Amino acid sequence: MPEKTILKALAGETQATPPIWMMRQAGRYLPEYRETRAQAGDFLSLCYNPELAAEVTLQPIRRYGFDAAILFADILLVPQALGADLWFVTGEGPRLSTITTQAGMDKLKPVSEIHETLNPVYETVRILSRELPKETTLIGFAGAPWTVATYMIAGRGTKDQGPAHALKSENRPLFEALLDRITEATVEYLSAQIEAGAEVVKLFDSWAGSLKGDDFDRYAVEPARLIISQIKERHPGIPVIAFPREAGDGYIGFHKRTGADCVAVDDSVDAAWVAEHVQVDGCVQGNLKSSHMVTGGQALVDETRRIVDALKGGPHIFNLGHGITPDADPENVQLMIDTIRNG
Numbered sequence: 001m002p003e004k005t006i007l008k009a010l011a012g013e014t015q016a017t018p019p020i021w022m023m024r025q026a027g028r029y030l031p032e033y034r035e036t037r038a039q040a041g042d043f044l045s046l047c048y049n050p051e052l053a054a055e056v057t058l059q060p061i062r063r064y065g066f067d068a069a070i071l072f073a074d075i076l077l078v079p080q081a082l083g084a085d086l087w088f089v090t091g092e093g094p095r096l097s098t099i100t101t102q103a104g105m106d107k108l109k110p111v112s113e114i115h116e117t118l119n120p121v122y123e124t125v126r127i128l129s130r131e132l133p134k135e136t137t138l139i140g141f142a143g144a145p146w147t148v149a150t151y152m153i154a155g156r157g158t159k160d161q162g163p164a165h166a167l168k169s170e171n172r173p174l175f176e177a178l179l180d181r182i183t184e185a186t187v188e189y190l191s192a193q194i195e196a197g198a199e200v201v202k203l204f205d206s207w208a209g210s211l212k213g214d215d216f217d218r219y220a221v222e223p224a225r226l227i228i229s230q231i232k233e234r235h236p237g238i239p240v241i242a243f244p245r246e247a248g249d250g251y252i253g254f255h256k257r258t259g260a261d262c263v264a265v266d267d268s269v270d271a272a273w274v275a276e277h278v279q280v281d282g283c284v285q286g287n288l289k290s291s292h293m294v295t296g297g298q299a300l301v302d303e304t305r306r307i308v309d310a311l312k313g314g315p316h317i318f319n320l321g322h323g324i325t326p327d328a329d330p331e332n333v334q335l336m337i338d339t340i341r342n343g
């Protein structure tokens with residue numbers, strides 16, 4: 001059995017106190033993050049600066065002693081490495097050059113060239129694997145093909161992923177060729193992170209919830225299964241966390257269908273339901289509402305206890321249902337941790 005608490009949970013061990021980390025734990029709610037980000041310039045410069053990216057990854061570990069550190073990077077670095085233009089508009093979010101035609105697809109770089117752009121990320125991983133405390137697990141990550149494709153097709157975040165759904169129905173071969181290219185790049189990217197020292201990898205499918213029926217099977221389940229099987233073939237023993245956000249009933253059977261060691265769940269599903277329908281197949285991660293990190297108080301304590309209690313019968317990694325927001329109070333994070341660790 002592994003020693004680190006996160007790896008124990010991922011190996012299927014039920015623990016009296018669940019290990020804890022938080023999506024976006026290195027982020028704008030922390031004054032030390034804002035300071036380092038200002039030093040780096042913009043967000044992308046921070047992602048591609050190994051020393052500073054490692055520094056912001058370490059900040060929440062120093063402050064809170066989380067059980068895992070997640071590499072500081074972004075899911076949209078893969079499109080950029082494939083040749084898309086990428087920039088961030090302050091207060092609005094990402095912008096990319098769009099791909100909606102074969103000509104656009106033809107302009108993408110071959111997967112073998114992505115490392116030229118992504119090498120600094122691997123260097124961040126190497127620094128972290130030297131500098132993290134020995135009990136802290138290092139998680140690498142990538143976006144899942146569907147979620148990454150929604151940004152590459154629309155050129156930005158969208159509420160309903162309309163442009164990606166439109167391309168899927170109007171030019172399915174092109175849509176599928178794009179997903180295949182992202183799938184292949186993701187396997188190479190995650191493998192390189194593992195070779196640099198990532199001990200676990202996580203696949204973020206933030207927009208999986210807008211895929212229904214067959215589309216969910218073809219574009220959320222199948223790419224995850226392909227990526228996980230190739231990662232496991234190349235790197236036996238490396239656990240994978242899958243996060244098909246807002247999958248609803250699609251969470252049921254997701255471990256078995258994809259080979260994921262852990263399924264992360266968002267806060268739209270009840271923890272008791274998760275225990276009954278998802279945790280029966282293996283480790284689950286989640287799922288406190290991020291808004292509690294803003295509002296705090298007794299409601300935060302009660303809800304944290306309720307989730308821990310609902311999921312105590314099986315392997316569980318405590319996390320939020322989605323990323324912590326910039327308006328969160330750092331003291332509420334400490335309150336959540338104290339509630340979990342001290343009862």
Ligand code: CP3
Pocket residue numbers: 022023024025026027028037043070071072073074075076092093094141143157204206323
């Ligand atoms: O969790 C972590 O702390 C690790 C780093 C990480 C970031 N983004 C840093 C980030 C991870 C794992 C991501 C994943 C990511 N990025 C996702 C999937 C998870 C999710 O949130 O659904 C998505 C969809 C993106 C794309 C992205 N990056 C968007 C839409 C935005 C803008 C929204 C926002 O919060 O501002 C980003 C920017 C981003 N990525 C920030 C951080 C810390 C904020 C940038 C800043 O400092 O200004």
